[in-house]
Amino acid sequence: MGKEKGVKLHGMWASSFCMRVELALKLKGIPYEYVEEDLSNKSHLLLRYNPIHKKVPVLVHDGRPISESLLILEYIDDTWKDSPSLMPLDPYMRARVRFWANFYDQKLVENCRVIWKCKGEEQTQAIKDFIQNLRVLEEGIQKDFSGEKPFFNGKCPGYLDVALGAVWCWNSVLEEITGVKLIDSEKNPFMSAWIDAFCNLGIVKDTLPSLDELVVLATDLRNLALESSVA
Known part of the structure; x- marks a missing residue:
């Protein structure tokens, strides 16, 4: 897992929680690869990256997975600090x-x-x-x-x-x-x-x-x- 580079988003096209992450990535101008998941037949990667909840979205950054949409939004903002800020400074x-x-x-x-x-x-x-x-x-x-x-x-x-x-x-x-x-x-x-x-x-x-x-x-x-x- 540690050898993977870049940003990938495992999601499902109709999930509004996945849309949160996509919008955040686009607002920040972060290139990413989107991986569509079939939730009736979850991929081994999704189960590997999110073994607790086994659901989308999962953001994978340089091989390290982050799950839960609100936590992912904060991770994106904390990691890419030079881009427009999503969170208030105060x-x-x-x-x-x-x-x-x-x-x-x-x-x-x-x-x-x-x-x-x-x-x-x-x-x-x-x-x-x-x-x-x-x-x-x-x-x-x-x-x-x-x-x-x-x-x-x-x-x-x-x-x-x-x-x-x-x-x-x-x-x-x-x-x-x-x-x-x-x-x-x-x-x-x-x-x-x-x-x-x-x-x-x-x-x-x-x-x-x-x-x-x-x-x-x-x-x-x-x-x-x-x-x-x-x-």
């Missing part, structure tokens, strides 16, 4: 972006998972929880980063923009396949303006898969999940 603000990224993953991503896999009362409750958690997220981020525009990092996207923005595309997928409106531009003006600015970046458009492709995949997986819950 230690307190670094702690704040970590806090909100973790809040998003632990609360809103989990809400979305239930909305996607369930129906009926369980889905209805998850929608209510999502809307409440989104309100907390929006108010908290606006308080911490109200002076930064158009992104939380200022003129260029940073750690928190990438962490939230890459996953946010799946909200549109959920709205498409469930008919549920998760974000309202009138009720959530701050987050709506931010996501519009983020999604209109050329680098984001070039990295995120098409909505149609994601809807097809998500619909198939949702149907399987619903059938399994009934069986």
Whole structure:
């Protein structure tokens, strides 16, 4: 493993967590090799590089693997210091972006998972929880980063923009396949303006898969999940 050089990313095309890493690498201008993984038949390299969780993304830098998307973002920023910084310089603000990224993953991503896999009362409750958690997220981020525009990092996207923005595309997928409106531009003006600015970046458009492709995949997986819950 130690003889391998360069940067490789083991990922899966539809994974928003892998998209986080791709966006960070592109924002920093870091050349890398992308390795697509079949998660139904995981490669020996993926199992070797991530034997604990056995999942993507895995960044391999000079033969050394790093897993977990948020940890990879920090590794990229700490390793390539001459490139535009993803993390704030102030230690307190670094702690704040970590806090909100973790809040998003632990609360809103989990809400979305239930909305996607369930129906009926369980889905209805998850929608209510999502809307409440989104309100907390929006108010908290606006308080911490109200002076930064158009992104939380200022003129260029940073750690928190990438962490939230890459996953946010799946909200549109959920709205498409469930008919549920998760974000309202009138009720959530701050987050709506931010996501519009983020999604209109050329680098984001070039990295995120098409909505149609994601809807097809998500619909198939949702149907399987619903059938399994009934069986």
